[in-house]
Amino acid sequence: MAMAALRREGRRLILSSTVPNPSLAAASSAVTRSSAVSQPEMAPLGARSISTQIVRNRMKSVRNIQKITKAMKMVAASKLRAVQTRTENSRGLWQPFTALLGDAPSVDVKKNVIVAITSDKGLCGGINSTSVKVSRALHKLTSGPEKETKYVILGEKGKVQLLRDSKDSIEMTATELQKNPINYTQVAVLADDILKNVEYDALRVIFNKFQSVISFKPTMVTILSPE
Template sequence: MASGSARPGSTRLVKLLYGNVNSYLSSGAAGINGGGAVWGSTTGLSSAELAPFGARSASGQIVRNRMKSVKSIQKITKAMKMVAASKLRNIQVKAENSRGLWQPFTALLGDAPATKVDKKLIVTISSDKGLCGGINSTVVKYSRALFRLNGLDGPDKDVKYVIVGEKGKAQLQRDSKKLISMYFGETQKSSICFTQCSMMADEIIKSNEYDAIQMVYNKFNSVVSFQPTVATLLSPQLLIGDQEVTGDLDAYEIEGSDTKEEVLQNLSEFQFACTMYNAMLENATSEMGARMSAMENSTRNASDMLDRLTLTYNRSRQASITTELIEIISGAAALEG
């Protein structure tokens, strides 16, 4: 807290009091040598020795430092909210447009989350940055639940994690480090594009053996709402053996020399790339919406805390001023008496 002597009114009052005391002593009105010796030394006192006349309050200084910290945090949260809002609109349009890529595949090839297979990949889509609510912890919880459900089918099931995003890796590697097959980081450093997702999907297919893939991500509903979603993709071998899928494919005319198996192989890989592209866009859109809400709540909480600290500071400041005035008036009254 600023010292009382630093305020213009208090400075004039202290100087006036010092002048009256010195005049009083120089005129010999003190009468007693002991009293003259005591008050005659006041003009040479240091600031630390003049604490009763307006010393800086340690508790008030702590409150001021806290207020500065809260104001800095409030500025940061406001800026982060504005940045997230500016990015949200563009990525939301891309996410909505990408839904038309994977929906025809679901109608043709189906989505069978209850399919029991021996080898399964759980692809967890998360973000690289935090401060976005609980979207990352949500997909991690769903991924762990899927892993436990697959373990109930038998101990010989081979289930691995493929993680996209730094936050998902940080949480899953605590207890499942040996089960992580692949990891992709800094995927949102540049704008998410289909080429990037195609390369990631191709790398996953080449480096892993699987019968089914379960992709866990957050589907964007609104700025304040997102829905954890699991997309199940079967391997080309299972699709070829599925008579329902191959029967539906007979209704289409295949051009060129490609066989039905080759067509299903290509469709399966393309479906994986399209689904991953949509999943990453949906999760990124959910991240921006969640960050906007989180930063808005943080800004509001910082404002409330700032109000409480301001009230505390004003009370401490007023109490210090009152104490200083009482001491000054009591000293002047003692001299006059």
């Protein structure tokens, strides 16, 4: 009897050791899942050194861009000083003639010609658009049933903008005037060409008068016909 009881107890212990515990199995599976989820989130070996190298390359490229920009600023400043000097010196030519011949902006005539002076290139703020806006406003003021108003456009930007809505009113255009530094000879030839090919009673020149690097004043000068 005692031997039979011992054998039964031994079989029970063996069976209990082979059957898995549910709580232990759940805990082990949870640990396995958490390790599987967190494993992709771990940074790979050497990732820190790679990102540092990218930042260094970026800083180097930014420093190179700063050097190039500084050189461009110096070149632009030198060109601006040269152009500003020529502009200020040219005022001694046209201002005495305007004072001598007289400037009558409110004169009422039948044939008006608006000379819009713009540039051939953009990226210069509102210089070209301001000149075009003033020219359009002046065209409306000087137009009428018994009046005729035409455009003479100097510069590619003014030509492009006024061709959109005033194609029939354009009498003459001239572009690529700024390829070479403007001098008295070039201006004299251009003025002679306008006077020979355009009939007018009043010639109204629209331009931007230089005041500072960031400030230009829209200005109109009226030239009456000698007849």
